[in-house]
Amino acid sequence: MSLITGGRLDRRGFLKTTAAGAIAASLPMGGALAQTPKRGGHLIAAMGHGSTSDTLDPAILDNAYSRAVAFAVHGRLTEVAPDGSLAPELAESWEATPDAKQWRFKLRKGVTFHSGRAVTLEDVVNSINYHRGEDSTSAAGPIVAGIADIATEGDDTLIFTLSGGNADFPFILSDYHR
Secondary structure, three states: OOOEEOOEEOHHHHHHHHHHHHHHHHOOOOOOOOOOOOOOOOOOOOOOOOOOOOOOOOOOOOOHHHHHHHHHHOOOOEEEOOOOOEEEOOEEEEEEOOOOOEEEEEEOOOOEOOOOOEOOHHHHHHHHHOOOOOOOOOOOHHHHOOEEEEEEEOOOEEEEEEOOOOOOHHHHOOOOOO
16 A cells, blocks of 8 residues: 555555654664663753742642652652552551541551651651641641541551541542642
8 A cells, every 4th residue: 555645645654654763763773872770870850830939848839840849758658559559658558447437557667757767656647737727728638627636556556537437548648748
C-alpha cells in the first residue's frame, strides 16, 4: 500500500513515517552512554508554578510546585501506590474496629528527620493536630474534621477515634497536607 495518495501523504502514511523516525532518533548510537553506572551526579528537574509565596507549611500548599516539594520532605502515615492500593509509609501497619470508628496505626521503627532525630508518636500527633481545631486555617481541616481523638500506646502505636465510622480513613492519611 502506498504512503502517498493522489500525490499527497495520507494520515496513516504520515503517522508511520514520523513514528519510525522518532524511534530511530531515540536509539543509542554505538551502545550505552555509560557502560558501568556511577554514583553521584546531579538531577535537574524543571517545574512550573513556583512563586515568591511558596512555603513548606503543609497547611497552605497552594500550587503544584509546593506540593511536589512537600512530597519530597514531609512523610505521611500511608501512601497511595501506583496501582491505587494503599501502602505503608511512616506506618508499617493499621487495623480498624469492625465499625471503622477506631483505627490503630503502628509506626515503623528507625524513621528519622533530616537532622537524625527519631520521629516520635508525639511528632505525628502534633503534625495532625496542626490541621485540626477551631483556629486552624489549614486546607486539610475538613479532611481531619472527623478525628474526635488521637491517643498513643507504648512507643509505636497511634489510636485514632473518629466521630463516625470511615473505612477510607487510612487513605485520608496519605493526603499531601500531612
